[in-house]
Amino acid sequence: MARKMIAMVRLIDTSFPSSAGVFPEGYHEVDCSTCHRGSVKPETKAPQKFYNRANSMGAPPPPQNPGVSLKVLPVETRVHGAESLMGEFRDALNVDCGYCHGGDRPLQVDVNPRKDIARKMILLVRQINSKFPETGVFPVGNQAVTCYTCHRGDPHPVSLSNLRYDPPAPKQ
Template sequence: MQHLIWSLMISVPLFAQQPGGATNPAQSPKNLKLLDPKTDVLFHMQTFAAALGVQCTYCHVQGDMASDANPKKEVARKMIGMVRLIDTSFPSSAGVFPDGYHEVDCSTCHRGNVKPEIVAPRKFYNRANSLGNPPPAQTPGVSLKLLPVETHVHGADSLMGEFRDALNVDCNYCHGGGKPQEWDLNPRKDIARKMIMLVRQINANFPGTGVYPQGEQKVTCWTCHRGNPHPESVSNKRYDAPAPKR
Protein backbone atom coordinates (compact mmCIF):
# COMPACT_ATOMS: atom_id res chain seq x y z
CA MET A 1 0.00 0.00 0.00
CA GLN A 2 1.91 3.04 -1.22
CA HIS A 3 -0.36 5.91 -0.43
CA LEU A 4 -3.20 6.77 1.83
CA ILE A 5 -6.23 6.22 -0.33
CA TRP A 6 -9.70 7.31 0.55
CA SER A 7 -11.65 6.20 -2.44
CA LEU A 8 -14.80 5.01 -4.09
CA MET A 9 -16.07 1.69 -2.82
CA ILE A 10 -19.31 1.27 -4.66
CA SER A 11 -21.28 3.50 -6.95
CA VAL A 12 -24.27 3.18 -9.24
CA PRO A 13 -25.88 5.40 -11.87
CA LEU A 14 -28.27 7.80 -10.24
CA PHE A 15 -30.95 7.33 -12.83
CA ALA A 16 -31.71 4.75 -15.48
CA GLN A 17 -33.09 6.12 -18.73
CA GLN A 18 -36.47 4.78 -19.75
CA PRO A 19 -38.24 5.00 -23.10
CA GLY A 20 -39.54 8.46 -23.79
CA GLY A 21 -36.91 10.14 -21.62
CA ALA A 22 -38.49 9.13 -18.29
CA THR A 23 -36.23 8.27 -15.38
CA ASN A 24 -36.51 5.76 -12.58
CA PRO A 25 -34.35 5.46 -9.47
CA ALA A 26 -31.36 3.16 -9.96
CA GLN A 27 -31.06 -0.23 -8.35
CA SER A 28 -29.86 -0.51 -4.77
CA PRO A 29 -26.06 -0.55 -4.34
CA LYS A 30 -24.49 -4.00 -4.25
CA ASN A 31 -21.44 -5.52 -2.56
CA LEU A 32 -21.41 -3.08 0.37
CA LYS A 33 -19.01 -4.76 2.78
CA LEU A 34 -18.56 -1.78 5.12
CA LEU A 35 -21.18 0.83 4.29
CA ASP A 36 -24.69 0.73 5.69
CA PRO A 37 -27.13 -0.04 2.83
CA LYS A 38 -29.36 2.76 4.15
CA THR A 39 -26.61 5.37 3.82
CA ASP A 40 -26.47 7.92 1.01
CA VAL A 41 -23.92 5.96 -1.01
CA LEU A 42 -23.81 8.34 -3.98
CA PHE A 43 -23.15 11.35 -1.75
CA HIS A 44 -20.31 9.61 0.08
CA MET A 45 -18.78 8.35 -3.17
CA GLN A 46 -18.77 11.93 -4.44
CA THR A 47 -17.01 13.17 -1.29
CA PHE A 48 -14.42 10.37 -1.58
CA ALA A 49 -13.77 11.25 -5.22
CA ALA A 50 -13.45 14.96 -4.44
CA ALA A 51 -11.07 14.22 -1.55
CA LEU A 52 -8.63 12.39 -3.85
CA GLY A 53 -9.32 14.39 -7.01
CA VAL A 54 -10.21 11.24 -8.97
CA GLN A 55 -13.03 9.70 -10.97
CA CYS A 56 -15.06 6.59 -10.11
CA THR A 57 -12.86 4.26 -12.16
CA TYR A 58 -9.87 5.02 -9.95
CA CYS A 59 -11.25 2.35 -7.59
CA HIS A 60 -14.05 0.79 -9.62
CA VAL A 61 -14.30 -1.24 -12.80
CA GLN A 62 -15.96 0.67 -15.61
CA GLY A 63 -19.44 -0.72 -16.19
CA ASP A 64 -19.42 -2.94 -13.08
CA MET A 65 -19.22 -0.82 -9.96
CA ALA A 66 -19.94 -3.81 -7.70
CA SER A 67 -16.86 -5.70 -8.94
CA ASP A 68 -13.83 -6.12 -6.67
CA ALA A 69 -11.42 -6.61 -9.59
CA ASN A 70 -9.76 -3.22 -9.06
CA PRO A 71 -7.34 -3.67 -6.10
CA LYS A 72 -7.70 -0.01 -5.12
CA LYS A 73 -11.24 -0.77 -4.00
CA GLU A 74 -9.98 -3.05 -1.24
CA VAL A 75 -7.42 -0.42 -0.25
CA ALA A 76 -10.30 2.05 0.03
CA ARG A 77 -12.11 -0.31 2.39
CA LYS A 78 -9.01 -0.51 4.56
CA MET A 79 -8.84 3.28 4.62
CA ILE A 80 -12.46 3.50 5.75
CA GLY A 81 -11.63 1.10 8.56
CA MET A 82 -8.62 3.23 9.47
CA VAL A 83 -10.72 6.41 9.63
CA ARG A 84 -13.13 4.65 11.94
CA LEU A 85 -10.24 3.69 14.20
CA ILE A 86 -8.87 7.25 14.16
CA ASP A 87 -12.35 8.47 15.07
CA THR A 88 -12.10 6.76 18.45
CA SER A 89 -9.47 9.35 19.43
CA PHE A 90 -11.99 12.19 19.15
CA PRO A 91 -14.97 12.19 21.55
CA SER A 92 -16.59 14.95 19.46
CA SER A 93 -17.00 12.58 16.51
CA ALA A 94 -20.44 11.00 16.21
CA GLY A 95 -21.72 8.15 14.06
CA VAL A 96 -19.93 5.42 12.13
CA PHE A 97 -17.87 6.90 9.30
CA PRO A 98 -18.86 8.06 6.74
CA ASP A 99 -22.22 8.80 8.39
CA GLY A 100 -22.43 11.39 11.15
CA TYR A 101 -19.94 14.06 12.28
CA HIS A 102 -16.21 13.39 12.07
CA GLU A 103 -13.16 15.47 12.97
CA VAL A 104 -11.09 13.55 10.42
CA ASP A 105 -12.08 12.09 7.07
CA CYS A 106 -10.65 11.48 3.58
CA SER A 107 -10.34 15.18 2.77
CA THR A 108 -8.38 15.89 5.97
CA CYS A 109 -5.29 14.14 4.62
CA HIS A 110 -5.76 14.12 0.86
CA ARG A 111 -6.97 17.66 0.04
CA GLY A 112 -7.66 16.74 -3.58
CA ASN A 113 -4.54 14.60 -4.09
CA VAL A 114 -4.04 10.83 -4.17
CA LYS A 115 -0.81 11.17 -2.20
CA PRO A 116 -1.09 13.25 1.01
CA GLU A 117 1.52 15.89 1.83
CA ILE A 118 3.87 15.31 4.76
CA VAL A 119 6.09 18.43 4.81
CA ALA A 120 4.94 22.00 5.49
CA PRO A 121 5.83 24.29 2.55
CA ARG A 122 6.85 27.18 4.82
CA LYS A 123 8.21 27.77 8.30
CA PHE A 124 6.21 29.27 11.15
CA TYR A 125 7.76 32.39 12.67
CA ASN A 126 6.44 34.04 15.81
CA ARG A 127 6.80 37.75 16.54
CA ALA A 128 10.18 37.38 18.23
CA ASN A 129 11.46 35.40 15.25
CA SER A 130 10.21 38.03 12.81
CA LEU A 131 11.96 40.80 14.77
CA GLY A 132 15.24 38.94 14.47
CA ASN A 133 15.55 38.20 18.18
CA PRO A 134 17.98 35.39 18.99
CA PRO A 135 16.43 32.01 19.73
CA PRO A 136 16.30 30.85 23.34
CA ALA A 137 19.18 28.86 24.72
CA GLN A 138 19.00 25.29 23.49
CA THR A 139 19.14 22.48 26.01
CA PRO A 140 18.86 18.71 25.61
CA GLY A 141 15.30 17.43 25.55
CA VAL A 142 13.95 16.32 28.90
CA SER A 143 10.71 14.65 29.97
CA LEU A 144 10.61 12.88 26.60
CA LYS A 145 8.02 10.28 27.47
CA LEU A 146 7.54 9.12 23.88
CA LEU A 147 10.45 10.46 21.85
CA PRO A 148 13.88 8.80 21.63
CA VAL A 149 16.50 10.55 23.78
CA GLU A 150 18.53 11.43 20.67
CA THR A 151 15.60 13.30 19.07
CA HIS A 152 16.58 16.74 17.77
CA VAL A 153 13.98 18.60 19.81
CA HIS A 154 15.02 22.27 19.59
CA GLY A 155 16.58 24.59 17.07
CA ALA A 156 16.71 24.59 13.28
CA ASP A 157 15.14 21.60 11.52
CA SER A 158 13.95 20.20 14.85
CA LEU A 159 10.90 18.10 15.63
CA MET A 160 9.32 20.87 17.70
CA GLY A 161 9.86 23.15 14.72
CA GLU A 162 7.92 20.70 12.56
CA PHE A 163 5.09 20.76 15.08
CA ARG A 164 5.02 24.57 15.01
CA ASP A 165 4.97 24.61 11.21
CA ALA A 166 2.18 22.02 11.09
CA LEU A 167 -0.19 23.78 13.50
CA ASN A 168 0.95 27.37 12.86
CA VAL A 169 1.39 28.03 16.58
CA ASP A 170 4.15 29.11 18.94
CA CYS A 171 5.84 26.80 21.45
CA ASN A 172 3.66 28.18 24.24
CA TYR A 173 0.61 26.58 22.65
CA CYS A 174 1.65 23.28 24.25
CA HIS A 175 4.25 24.50 26.74
CA GLY A 176 4.28 27.91 28.36
CA GLY A 177 2.49 28.87 31.53
CA GLY A 178 5.56 30.64 32.89
CA LYS A 179 7.18 27.32 33.75
CA PRO A 180 10.08 25.37 32.21
CA GLN A 181 9.14 23.65 28.97
CA GLU A 182 9.72 20.20 30.43
CA TRP A 183 6.85 20.70 32.87
CA ASP A 184 3.52 19.09 32.00
CA LEU A 185 1.17 21.77 33.34
CA ASN A 186 -0.29 22.64 29.93
CA PRO A 187 -2.89 19.95 29.07
CA ARG A 188 -2.17 20.39 25.36
CA LYS A 189 1.21 18.78 25.92
CA ASP A 190 -0.45 15.49 26.83
CA ILE A 191 -2.76 15.87 23.83
CA ALA A 192 0.35 16.30 21.67
CA ARG A 193 1.71 13.03 23.02
CA LYS A 194 -1.55 11.30 22.14
CA MET A 195 -1.31 12.73 18.63
CA ILE A 196 2.22 11.34 18.27
CA MET A 197 0.81 7.93 19.17
CA LEU A 198 -1.98 8.42 16.64
CA VAL A 199 0.51 9.25 13.87
CA ARG A 200 2.43 6.11 14.75
CA GLN A 201 -0.78 4.09 14.67
CA ILE A 202 -1.66 5.41 11.22
CA ASN A 203 1.81 4.86 9.77
CA ALA A 204 1.84 1.29 11.07
CA ASN A 205 -0.69 0.52 8.32
CA PHE A 206 1.99 1.12 5.69
CA PRO A 207 4.91 -1.32 5.33
CA GLY A 208 8.36 0.24 5.39
CA THR A 209 7.55 3.18 7.65
CA GLY A 210 9.53 3.92 10.78
CA VAL A 211 8.31 4.68 14.28
CA TYR A 212 7.41 8.36 14.12
CA PRO A 213 9.37 10.62 14.02
CA GLN A 214 12.14 8.29 12.84
CA GLY A 215 12.35 6.82 9.35
CA GLU A 216 10.07 7.19 6.36
CA GLN A 217 6.54 8.40 7.12
CA LYS A 218 3.34 8.38 5.07
CA VAL A 219 1.55 10.70 7.49
CA THR A 220 2.85 13.51 9.71
CA CYS A 221 1.26 16.30 11.75
CA TRP A 222 1.23 18.52 8.65
CA THR A 223 -0.78 15.94 6.69
CA CYS A 224 -3.90 16.65 8.73
CA HIS A 225 -3.34 20.09 10.22
CA ARG A 226 -2.06 22.13 7.26
CA GLY A 227 -1.34 25.15 9.44
CA ASN A 228 -4.48 24.91 11.56
CA PRO A 229 -4.75 23.59 15.16
CA HIS A 230 -8.13 22.11 14.18
CA PRO A 231 -7.89 19.79 11.14
CA GLU A 232 -10.42 20.30 8.38
CA SER A 233 -13.01 17.70 7.39
CA VAL A 234 -16.20 17.59 5.35
CA SER A 235 -18.11 18.00 8.62
CA ASN A 236 -16.41 21.20 9.81
CA LYS A 237 -15.26 22.88 6.59
CA ARG A 238 -16.83 26.21 5.69
CA TYR A 239 -18.58 26.11 2.31
CA ASP A 240 -19.97 28.83 0.08
CA ALA A 241 -23.71 29.42 -0.10
CA PRO A 242 -25.43 27.60 -2.98
CA ALA A 243 -25.77 29.50 -6.22
CA PRO A 244 -29.21 31.09 -6.74
CA LYS A 245 -31.56 28.93 -8.76
CA ARG A 246 -32.80 30.39 -12.02
Protein backbone atom coordinates in the same frame (compact mmCIF):
# COMPACT_ATOMS: atom_id res chain seq x y z
CA MET B 1 -6.92 0.46 -0.94
CA ALA B 2 -10.02 2.65 -0.43
CA ARG B 3 -11.60 -0.15 1.65
CA LYS B 4 -8.51 -0.17 3.88
CA MET B 5 -8.78 3.60 4.15
CA ILE B 6 -12.40 3.34 5.34
CA ALA B 7 -11.25 0.96 8.10
CA MET B 8 -8.44 3.37 8.99
CA VAL B 9 -10.83 6.34 9.21
CA ARG B 10 -13.04 4.31 11.57
CA LEU B 11 -10.02 3.44 13.71
CA ILE B 12 -8.86 7.09 13.81
CA ASP B 13 -12.37 8.04 15.01
CA THR B 14 -11.77 6.09 18.23
CA SER B 15 -9.10 8.69 19.16
CA PHE B 16 -11.64 11.54 19.07
CA PRO B 17 -14.49 11.54 21.62
CA SER B 18 -16.30 14.16 19.54
CA SER B 19 -16.58 11.78 16.55
CA ALA B 20 -19.93 9.99 16.46
CA GLY B 21 -21.43 7.24 14.30
CA VAL B 22 -19.75 4.68 12.06
CA PHE B 23 -18.15 6.35 9.00
CA PRO B 24 -19.68 7.55 6.69
CA GLU B 25 -22.70 8.13 8.98
CA GLY B 26 -22.45 10.79 11.70
CA TYR B 27 -19.80 13.36 12.63
CA HIS B 28 -16.10 12.67 12.01
CA GLU B 29 -13.13 14.75 13.10
CA VAL B 30 -11.04 13.04 10.40
CA ASP B 31 -12.25 11.75 7.03
CA CYS B 32 -10.77 11.23 3.56
CA SER B 33 -10.65 14.97 2.88
CA THR B 34 -8.62 15.69 6.06
CA CYS B 35 -5.54 13.96 4.62
CA HIS B 36 -6.14 13.91 0.87
CA ARG B 37 -7.39 17.47 0.21
CA GLY B 38 -8.07 16.71 -3.42
CA SER B 39 -4.75 14.93 -3.94
CA VAL B 40 -3.97 11.21 -4.32
CA LYS B 41 -0.80 11.55 -2.23
CA PRO B 42 -1.33 13.46 1.04
CA GLU B 43 1.25 16.11 1.96
CA THR B 44 3.60 15.61 4.88
CA LYS B 45 5.67 18.78 5.00
CA ALA B 46 4.57 22.36 5.67
CA PRO B 47 5.55 24.62 2.73
CA GLN B 48 6.40 27.49 5.10
CA LYS B 49 8.43 27.67 8.29
CA PHE B 50 6.98 29.53 11.24
CA TYR B 51 9.56 31.92 12.68
CA ASN B 52 9.05 33.62 16.02
CA ARG B 53 10.58 36.99 16.83
CA ALA B 54 13.89 35.57 18.09
CA ASN B 55 14.26 33.34 14.99
CA SER B 56 13.44 36.16 12.61
CA MET B 57 15.91 38.50 14.33
CA GLY B 58 18.61 35.90 13.60
CA ALA B 59 19.12 34.71 17.21
CA PRO B 60 21.87 32.05 17.39
CA PRO B 61 20.62 28.42 17.36
CA PRO B 62 19.82 27.23 20.91
CA PRO B 63 22.04 24.60 22.58
CA GLN B 64 20.90 21.05 21.74
CA ASN B 65 20.50 19.55 25.21
CA PRO B 66 18.72 16.18 25.23
CA GLY B 67 15.11 16.26 26.54
CA VAL B 68 14.64 15.52 30.25
CA SER B 69 10.85 15.04 30.41
CA LEU B 70 10.09 13.15 27.19
CA LYS B 71 7.43 10.49 27.71
CA VAL B 72 6.81 9.34 24.13
CA LEU B 73 9.58 10.77 21.93
CA PRO B 74 13.02 9.10 21.92
CA VAL B 75 15.34 10.97 24.29
CA GLU B 76 17.72 11.95 21.47
CA THR B 77 14.92 13.73 19.50
CA ARG B 78 15.97 17.22 18.46
CA VAL B 79 13.58 19.47 20.43
CA HIS B 80 15.34 22.85 20.43
CA GLY B 81 15.01 25.58 17.83
CA ALA B 82 13.17 26.27 14.59
CA GLU B 83 14.83 23.35 12.73
CA SER B 84 13.80 20.78 15.37
CA LEU B 85 10.79 18.45 15.59
CA MET B 86 9.18 21.14 17.77
CA GLY B 87 9.65 23.53 14.86
CA GLU B 88 7.74 21.02 12.70
CA PHE B 89 4.91 20.90 15.26
CA ARG B 90 4.79 24.68 15.19
CA ASP B 91 4.72 24.77 11.37
CA ALA B 92 2.05 22.04 11.22
CA LEU B 93 -0.41 23.90 13.48
CA ASN B 94 0.77 27.44 12.66
CA VAL B 95 1.07 28.29 16.36
CA ASP B 96 3.98 29.36 18.58
CA CYS B 97 5.71 27.13 21.18
CA GLY B 98 3.59 28.55 24.01
CA TYR B 99 0.46 27.05 22.43
CA CYS B 100 1.48 23.65 23.83
CA HIS B 101 3.99 24.75 26.46
CA GLY B 102 3.53 27.10 29.39
CA GLY B 103 4.25 30.70 28.53
CA ASP B 104 7.51 31.64 30.26
CA ARG B 105 7.66 28.39 32.28
CA PRO B 106 10.46 25.91 31.39
CA LEU B 107 9.62 23.73 28.36
CA GLN B 108 9.85 20.48 30.35
CA VAL B 109 7.01 21.53 32.69
CA ASP B 110 3.60 19.89 32.08
CA VAL B 111 1.19 22.76 32.83
CA ASN B 112 -0.57 23.07 29.49
CA PRO B 113 -3.11 20.30 28.74
CA ARG B 114 -2.34 20.71 25.02
CA LYS B 115 1.03 19.10 25.65
CA ASP B 116 -0.71 15.88 26.64
CA ILE B 117 -3.06 16.19 23.65
CA ALA B 118 0.06 16.48 21.47
CA ARG B 119 1.50 13.34 23.13
CA LYS B 120 -1.69 11.46 22.21
CA MET B 121 -1.32 12.84 18.67
CA ILE B 122 2.21 11.40 18.46
CA LEU B 123 0.77 7.99 19.38
CA LEU B 124 -2.00 8.45 16.80
CA VAL B 125 0.55 9.30 14.09
CA ARG B 126 2.46 6.11 15.00
CA GLN B 127 -0.74 4.04 14.83
CA ILE B 128 -1.64 5.50 11.41
CA ASN B 129 1.84 5.03 9.95
CA SER B 130 1.94 1.41 11.07
CA LYS B 131 -0.78 0.85 8.39
CA PHE B 132 1.60 1.98 5.63
CA PRO B 133 4.58 -0.05 4.33
CA GLU B 134 8.18 1.04 4.96
CA THR B 135 7.48 3.62 7.64
CA GLY B 136 9.43 4.13 10.87
CA VAL B 137 8.19 4.85 14.39
CA PHE B 138 7.47 8.62 14.47
CA PRO B 139 9.52 10.77 14.36
CA VAL B 140 12.23 8.37 13.11
CA GLY B 141 12.33 7.22 9.48
CA ASN B 142 9.94 7.65 6.58
CA GLN B 143 6.40 8.83 7.49
CA ALA B 144 3.31 8.49 5.26
CA VAL B 145 1.30 10.78 7.55
CA THR B 146 2.62 13.59 9.77
CA CYS B 147 1.05 16.29 11.94
CA TYR B 148 0.94 18.51 8.87
CA THR B 149 -1.02 15.92 6.82
CA CYS B 150 -4.14 16.55 8.94
CA HIS B 151 -3.46 19.96 10.46
CA ARG B 152 -2.31 21.95 7.41
CA GLY B 153 -1.59 25.03 9.49
CA ASP B 154 -4.78 24.81 11.57
CA PRO B 155 -5.13 23.61 15.21
CA HIS B 156 -8.49 22.08 14.25
CA PRO B 157 -8.14 20.09 11.00
CA VAL B 158 -10.81 20.16 8.31
CA SER B 159 -13.23 17.29 7.63
CA LEU B 160 -16.45 17.24 5.63
CA SER B 161 -18.32 17.28 8.96
CA ASN B 162 -16.82 20.60 10.08
CA LEU B 163 -16.02 22.27 6.76
CA ARG B 164 -16.80 25.98 6.67
CA TYR B 165 -18.46 27.38 3.57
CA ASP B 166 -18.08 31.02 2.57
CA PRO B 167 -21.27 32.83 1.55
CA PRO B 168 -21.86 33.16 -2.21
CA ALA B 169 -20.22 36.17 -3.85
CA PRO B 170 -22.59 39.17 -4.00
CA LYS B 171 -24.41 39.58 -7.34
CA GLN B 172 -22.90 42.20 -9.62
